[in-house]
Amino acid sequence: MSLNLCPIILFFFFFFILTISRVGAIGINWGNTASHPLPPPKVVELLKSNNITKVKLFDADPLVLPALSGSNIGVTVGIPNTMLRSFNSSKKAAESWVHDNVTRYFSNGGSGVRIEYVAVGDEPFLQRYGEQFHPFVIGAATNIQAALIKANLEGKVRVVVPCSFDAFLSESNLPSKGHFRSDLNKTMIQLLTFLSKHGSPFFVTISPFVTIHQNKNISLAFSLFKETAHPHNDSHRTYKNSFDLSYDTLINALSIVGFPKIDIVVAQIGWPTDGATNATPSIAETFMKSLINHLHSKLGTPLRPQDPPIETYIFSLLDEDQRSITTGNFERHWGVFTFDGQAKYQVDFGQGSKNLVNAQNVEYLPSKWCVVNNNRDLSNASARASEACYVADCTALSPGGSCFNISWPGNISYAFNSFYQQHDQRTDSCDFGGLGLITTVDPSVGNCRFSVELHTSQSDSLHRACYFQWTTLLTTILVCLLRFTL
Numbered sequence: 001m002s003l004n005l006c007p008i009i010l011f012f013f014f015f016f017i018l019t020i021s022r023v024g025a026i027g028i029n030w031g032n033t034a035s036h037p038l039p040p041p042k043v044v045e046l047l048k049s050n051n052i053t054k055v056k057l058f059d060a061d062p063l064v065l066p067a068l069s070g071s072n073i074g075v076t077v078g079i080p081n082t083m084l085r086s087f088n089s090s091k092k093a094a095e096s097w098v099h100d101n102v103t104r105y106f107s108n109g110g111s112g113v114r115i116e117y118v119a120v121g122d123e124p125f126l127q128r129y130g131e132q133f134h135p136f137v138i139g140a141a142t143n144i145q146a147a148l149i150k151a152n153l154e155g156k157v158r159v160v161v162p163c164s165f166d167a168f169l170s171e172s173n174l175p176s177k178g179h180f181r182s183d184l185n186k187t188m189i190q191l192l193t194f195l196s197k198h199g200s201p202f203f204v205t206i207s208p209f210v211t212i213h214q215n216k217n218i219s220l221a222f223s224l225f226k227e228t229a230h231p232h233n234d235s236h237r238t239y240k241n242s243f244d245l246s247y248d249t250l251i252n253a254l255s256i257v258g259f260p261k262i263d264i265v266v267a268q269i270g271w272p273t274d275g276a277t278n279a280t281p282s283i284a285e286t287f288m289k290s291l292i293n294h295l296h297s298k299l300g301t302p303l304r305p306q307d308p309p310i311e312t313y314i315f316s317l318l319d320e321d322q323r324s325i326t327t328g329n330f331e332r333h334w335g336v337f338t339f340d341g342q343a344k345y346q347v348d349f350g351q352g353s354k355n356l357v358n359a360q361n362v363e364y365l366p367s368k369w370c371v372v373n374n375n376r377d378l379s380n381a382s383a384r385a386s387e388a389c390y391v392a393d394c395t396a397l398s399p400g401g402s403c404f405n406i407s408w409p410g411n412i413s414y415a416f417n418s419f420y421q422q423h424d425q426r427t428d429s430c431d432f433g434g435l436g437l438i439t440t441v442d443p444s445v446g447n448c449r450f451s452v453e454l455h456t457s458q459s460d461s462l463h464r465a466c467y468f469q470w471t472t473l474l475t476t477i478l479v480c481l482l483r484f485t486l
């Protein structure tokens with residue numbers, strides 16, 4: 001009896017193992033383009049308490065990597081685009097980068113950093129960069145790979161090149177017409193040959209939000225995996241959501257150039273919560289929950305049934321107030337968490353049915369804000385606010401944004417406050433020609449949050465620098481007076 005059951009149990013056991021191994025892991029992107037980044041140890045704590053097991057970085061920050069030591073979190077370290085030229089032309093430069101930024105930290109579990117990938121470039125093929133990075137990408141990847149082999153890290157750390165969502169496209173949204181952008185044809189074939197040779201997956205951004213933002217013929221329901229969405233037909237294949245449509249457009253592009261089977265990692269996918277129409281926490285929550293259900297269902301796509309991406313990295317962990325807004329004001333609001341590590345909505349990253357855990361013991365600057373002084377002549381206030389917005393983050397004021405509805409001069413106060421916080425609440429950064437006023441009453445209204453920035457070690461040094469200037473000035477004056485009197 002028990003002997004007869006054995007094969008059945010074994011079968012289920014292996015079936016179980018197989019099923020588990022096919023569930024692509026879900027990780028998250030951690031960028032640092034912020035005026036006041038949350039301290040790395042707090043971020044690592046945030047990742048751990050939410051059971052996030054993989055993280056993708058955009059560089060190899062010497063403050064970030066030590067914080068990940070011993071965490072057992074799988075890490076992708078990044079090489080910025082500006083370094084590609086030097087790594088293409090110099091094997092030595094590539095070797096010292098690998099030495100300083102991989103070998104020094106690497107461990108396979110244990111007390112070091114579990115580095116799994118080196119991302120060569122940060123979406124170097126983005127259309128708006130033109131062809132400035134194309135000639136260096138393959139050479140740089142090749143030299144980094146060679147340096148990893150020399151460091152005995154071959155097979156442990158894999159070299160990848162994150163590819164932007166605009167590297168591939170299709171006519172009239174038909175995946176079967178998918179192909180790479182024509183200026184990338186040659187480079188893509190070289191890249192795919194390189195990746196296949198070294199067993200590296202293809203890293204790619206899929207962006208249903210930007211797709212809907214730019215393409216009027218895709219509905220919100222279709223982007224949000226809604227059952228009610230009008231499907232897109234591509235001859236006999238039916239597409240029920242924007243993710244599958246983009247994914248299969250890519251599969252077709254890969255097939256055309258001869259790499260239909262390469263493993264895919266979705267390196268960036270997310271939904272912003274501010275700065276544009278349809279960018280709200282509740283829509284983002286719907287998108288994220290549906291995406292994760294879709295990935296867990298393991299259904300795959302019409303061109304890759306039962307074969308979902310091997311890994312998926314959510315974009316992004318935190319809001320970053322200094323990201324470029326060339327593509328849109330939503331760019332600074334991709335975080336699942338706000339800049340200070342507070343969850344904007346709920347989604348399951350592996351913590352089960354529990355709520356997301358927020359960052360703990362976050363240190364803020366004092367509870368002070370800068371607003372416009374209503375008792376002054378405000379005829380020049382708008383001009384002052386525009387100047388402030390040039391450096392400050394005013395993206396929440398844009399149409400569809402969380403502060404779009406606060407009327408004048410509330411929007412002026414918003415701009416003044418953002419400038420003031422970014423300058424560590426320095427008194428002289430709330431001047432605005434006498435129009436600024438520092439208050440301890442929170443001016444936030446409804447969903448429009450007037451933030452207080454984080455306290456960073458940088459804020460200390462700025463205050464010190466300022467203090468130093470004043471004391472130097474006073475000393476100079478005293479010395480002058482003394483000389484004068486003597």
Ligand SMILES: *[C@@H]1O[C@H](CO)[C@@H](O)[C@H](O)[C@H]1NC(C)=O
Pocket residue numbers: 088089090135136139
């Ligand atoms: C890339 O490096 C190779 C090898 O050093 C060199 O021959 C080539 O000119 C470089 N490419 C560019 C565009 O500089």
Ligand SMILES: *[C@@H]1O[C@H](CO)[C@@H](O)[C@H](O)[C@H]1NC(C)=O
Pocket residue numbers: 059060061062080093096097100101
């Ligand atoms: C290691 O990475 C950091 C951060 O990107 C960079 O500043 C540094 O130059 C790199 N080290 C080398 C030797 O290239």
Ligand SMILES: *[C@@H]1O[C@H](CO)[C@@H](O)[C@H](O)[C@H]1NC(C)=O
Pocket residue numbers: 172173217230231232233
């Ligand atoms: C828009 O999408 C529909 C299917 O949803 C399709 O029938 C139609 O041809 C598309 N129009 C354009 C201009 O692409």
Ligand SMILES: *[C@@H]1O[C@H](CO)[C@@H](O)[C@H](O)[C@H]1NC(C)=O
Pocket residue numbers: 182183185256257
């Ligand atoms: C790109 O390469 C493919 C396959 O080699 C070829 O069919 C296609 O015409 C090329 N496109 C361009 C624009 O060069």
Ligand SMILES: *[C@@H]1O[C@H](CO)[C@@H](O)[C@H](O)[C@H]1NC(C)=O
Pocket residue numbers: 231232233238
């Ligand atoms: C797409 O195909 C499905 C089933 O094949 C069909 O029911 C539906 O009407 C088609 N939609 C369009 C827009 O052609």
Ligand SMILES: *[C@@H]1O[C@H](CO)[C@@H](O)[C@H](O)[C@H]1NC(C)=O
Pocket residue numbers: 049050051350351352354357
């Ligand atoms: C993370 O996973 C562990 C074990 O799988 C579980 O006990 C714990 O509750 C999870 N963490 C959260 C925040 O839910």
Ligand SMILES: *[C@@H]1O[C@H](CO)[C@@H](O)[C@H](O)[C@H]1NC(C)=O
Pocket residue numbers: 377379380
């Ligand atoms: C507004 O700006 C103009 C030009 O800089 C200046 O001449 C004028 O005095 C300002 N008005 C007020 C009320 O500050």
Ligand SMILES: *[C@@H]1O[C@H](CO)[C@@H](O)[C@H](O)[C@H]1NC(C)=O
Pocket residue numbers: 400401402403404405
């Ligand atoms: C702004 O106000 C309009 C009209 O009162 C309302 O329909 C819209 O939802 C509001 N937008 C936001 C972002 O609060």
Ligand SMILES: *[C@@H]1O[C@H](CO)[C@@H](O)[C@H](O)[C@H]1NC(C)=O
Pocket residue numbers: 382385386389394397407408411412415
């Ligand atoms: C504030 O609102 C006024 C009136 O709607 C507008 O003219 C001005 O440009 C806005 N300023 C900012 C910084 O958004």
